[in-house]
Amino acid sequence: MDKLKLIIKREFLAKVKNKSFIVMTILSPLMVVALFSLIIFLNEKNAEEIRTIAFVDESQQFTDAFEDSDGVKYINLTSLGIVEAREKTKEFYYGLLVIPKTDSLSELSNNITFFSNDTPSLTVLSSIESKLEKKIRNLKIAELQIDVDKIKAIETTVTIDAENFSGEKSSKIGSVLRMFAGGGFGYLIFMFIIIYGTSVMRSVIEEKTSRIIEVIISSVKPFQLMMGKIIGNAMAGILQFIIWMVIGGILLFAITLYFGVGDVSSSSAQMAPEMVQQMQNSSNNDLQLILLEIKNLPILTMFFSFIIYFLGGYLIYSSIYAAIGAAVDSETDTQQFMMPVLMPLVIAIYVGFSVIENPHGPIALAFSLFPLTSPIVMLMRIPFGVPWWQLITSISLLIVTFIGMVWFAAKIYRVGILMYGKKPSYKEIYKWLKY
Amino acid sequence: MNNVLRVENVSKNYGSFTALNNVSISVPKGSIFGLLGPNGAGKTSLIRIINQITLPDSGTVYLDDEILQPHHIQYIGYLPEERGLYKSMKVGEQALYLAQLKGMSKDEAKKKLKYWFEKFEITDWWNKKIQELSKGMAQKVQFIVTVMHSPKLLIFDEPFSGFDPINANLIKDEILNLRNEGASIIFSTHRMESVEEMCDYIALINKSNKILDGKLKDIKQQFKTNQYEVGLLSENKEMLSNQISAQFSVENSKTTSFNDDLRLLFSLKNGETSKDLIEFLNNKAQITHFTEVIPSVNDIFLKSVASNS
Numbered sequence: 001m002d003k004l005k006l007i008i009k010r011e012f013l014a015k016v017k018n019k020s021f022i023v024m025t026i027l028s029p030l031m032v033v034a035l036f037s038l039i040i041f042l043n044e045k046n047a048e049e050i051r052t053i054a055f056v057d058e059s060q061q062f063t064d065a066f067e068d069s070d071g072v073k074y075i076n077l078t079s080l081g082i083v084e085a086r087e088k089t090k091e092f093y094y095g096l097l098v099i100p101k102t103d104s105l106s107e108l109s110n111n112i113t114f115f116s117n118d119t120p121s122l123t124v125l126s127s128i129e130s131k132l133e134k135k136i137r138n139l140k141i142a143e144l145q146i147d148v149d150k151i152k153a154i155e156t157t158v159t160i161d162a163e164n165f166s167g168e169k170s171s172k173i174g175s176v177l178r179m180f181a182g183g184g185f186g187y188l189i190f191m192f193i194i195i196y197g198t199s200v201m202r203s204v205i206e207e208k209t210s211r212i213i214e215v216i217i218s219s220v221k222p223f224q225l226m227m228g229k230i231i232g233n234a235m236a237g238i239l240q241f242i243i244w245m246v247i248g249g250i251l252l253f254a255i256t257l258y259f260g261v262g263d264v265s266s267s268s269a270q271m272a273p274e275m276v277q278q279m280q281n282s283s284n285n286d287l288q289l290i291l292l293e294i295k296n297l298p299i300l301t302m303f304f305s306f307i308i309y310f311l312g313g314y315l316i317y318s319s320i321y322a323a324i325g326a327a328v329d330s331e332t333d334t335q336q337f338m339m340p341v342l343m344p345l346v347i348a349i350y351v352g353f354s355v356i357e358n359p360h361g362p363i364a365l366a367f368s369l370f371p372l373t374s375p376i377v378m379l380m381r382i383p384f385g386v387p388w389w390q391l392i393t394s395i396s397l398l399i400v401t402f403i404g405m406v407w408f409a410a411k412i413y414r415v416g417i418l419m420y421g422k423k424p425s426y427k428e429i430y431k432w433l434k435y
Numbered sequence: 436m437n438n439v440l441r442v443e444n445v446s447k448n449y450g451s452f453t454a455l456n457n458v459s460i461s462v463p464k465g466s467i468f469g470l471l472g473p474n475g476a477g478k479t480s481l482i483r484i485i486n487q488i489t490l491p492d493s494g495t496v497y498l499d500d501e502i503l504q505p506h507h508i509q510y511i512g513y514l515p516e517e518r519g520l521y522k523s524m525k526v527g528e529q530a531l532y533l534a535q536l537k538g539m540s541k542d543e544a545k546k547k548l549k550y551w552f553e554k555f556e557i558t559d560w561w562n563k564k565i566q567e568l569s570k571g572m573a574q575k576v577q578f579i580v581t582v583m584h585s586p587k588l589l590i591f592d593e594p595f596s597g598f599d600p601i602n603a604n605l606i607k608d609e610i611l612n613l614r615n616e617g618a619s620i621i622f623s624t625h626r627m628e629s630v631e632e633m634c635d636y637i638a639l640i641n642k643s644n645k646i647l648d649g650k651l652k653d654i655k656q657q658f659k660t661n662q663y664e665v666g667l668l669s670e671n672k673e674m675l676s677n678q679i680s681a682q683f684s685v686e687n688s689k690t691t692s693f694n695d696d697l698r699l700l701f702s703l704k705n706g707e708t709s710k711d712l713i714e715f716l717n718n719k720a721q722i723t724h725f726t727e728v729i730p731s732v733n734d735i736f737l738k739s740v741a742s743n744s
Binding site: 010212214215216431 | 523532
């Protein structure tokens, strides 16, 4: 046992002291924040830009339809005529809207054209469209002589108050957020398994190429060495994850304070339903709502299931990686063995992203129980709430598989580390199992 | 028993390939035991079994009359032929790690390492990484790592490869020192002159079978062919030659000397003794040189392997 501890310590320190580990751990969260800041910054920059749209209204009915709104200014060029207005717009303005003269309003609605130098932005187009629709609608109401008050009386707005049976509020933003959280965690586990699995493999290959392997295994059992390597790397992975979570938590807290949701968070335990209601009603509070929803996520469950599924998935895959590392002499030889390993992971990611659309369907269930894909798929489902029996079945299957996989990998590892020279075939590796 | 190690009827197969076939050897305490054999004969397989890196299919290994057990590894020091160290780890850190894997405590390991580093005058390497050292320097560290836990059985597989002659000599002296301090040493090499110089016992393995073992002295006795090399001074070489070849089976020696007129190789028949030969020659010429021809380990090796296959 003491020896295993020594090996774990060495492997852990070798990984953690590595410059790339330190850079990745500290820089990654900062880079994510920087990226988001950049996106927000660019968005704001975009919003500041004022677009001037000219219009020629030959029907003379829409002159008052266009009010300047955020970022868009309207200029009436009807007096210039189409030809001149086109020339002028080409030079000075964002685009030219041409409303032809017709007698029938229904005909008009299909004959309005927008000219511009570049492809017009979708938001601008739809804003113009809605303005026109509103105006045409009003015109039609007048034309048909319908009582405006009656129409107003018909209009209804429905806001569904979604709530699950245990009384938790859920909202649209909430489920989008769950998709992001699930997808993010699933993807994170995918990355972690590949990064740390490869790291185990590299470490095995390093011991082979530096020829220290025989020195070491004259002191310890190959199984101890392999497990020490796997556990040491896993600890480095968990450390990295925790550091990220802490940095993420601090950043979230900072943002929360900055946008003034602070008092909500302090009393989140008795978060008043009225407050949620109030927030949902005020449309300007999107960000606050998101922050509130983040607090509503089963963060603790997600954190612990990340650790459990990372460990389980990682143990399965890293033992395969260790066996591959033992079987070959250099990293370039690993290609033919990597494909079958990466396959289930990639499938899991694809399935996972379709699963978050329907987190409780049969595909979701199947892939979140199958141990080679469950770490990713289950983690993507967890934010949506997963029944306990599924979680327990999935974790048990995971544990059984990793025990089997470690046993299997240890057999290959034991023989492989002492083999030099030729690259083995699958057939040969199969033979090693029986040595 | 005075054997530090006994290997009894050990066999090992890899699939259909037999690496060792019923091999037995005994290594006496305080001796240097040469394990010889052509490439692929099974030496490394045997050494790995002794180090518990692999298990034998059948047969038993005893260390100090106890069946080999996992805790025995702390009594064995092994310098493999395929050897190396972690390239990006510091020398001191690495040596401490390997010492602790052998079961030493950290303090004990530090003390021992200090002793060896001072002995080899390499104390200033402690914080260097292996990749900053030359190959020979790294080999010195490797040697220290092998012997630092004062094992009672040391196994050296081609210990001199990678050393320049000066350092090879240093290592050789250290090996002899360790033997004198009571360690027993298994020595696997292709450098026959070092076997000749250092080994007390040898075993020869060829094609998975042990074909020869015993005290080096006894084996040499066993392989000698009753040949004598003689140098003679005489005024009449022709006549002397004729007289000699009438009496003995003789040929010209391959070595020549400036001191004598004739350098001959006598092969004595059964019943003839060196005493007879000296008496015969003494009457006819002046003897300048007289030695019994003892076969070299190299000759024994080549002869045994040839007759085995």
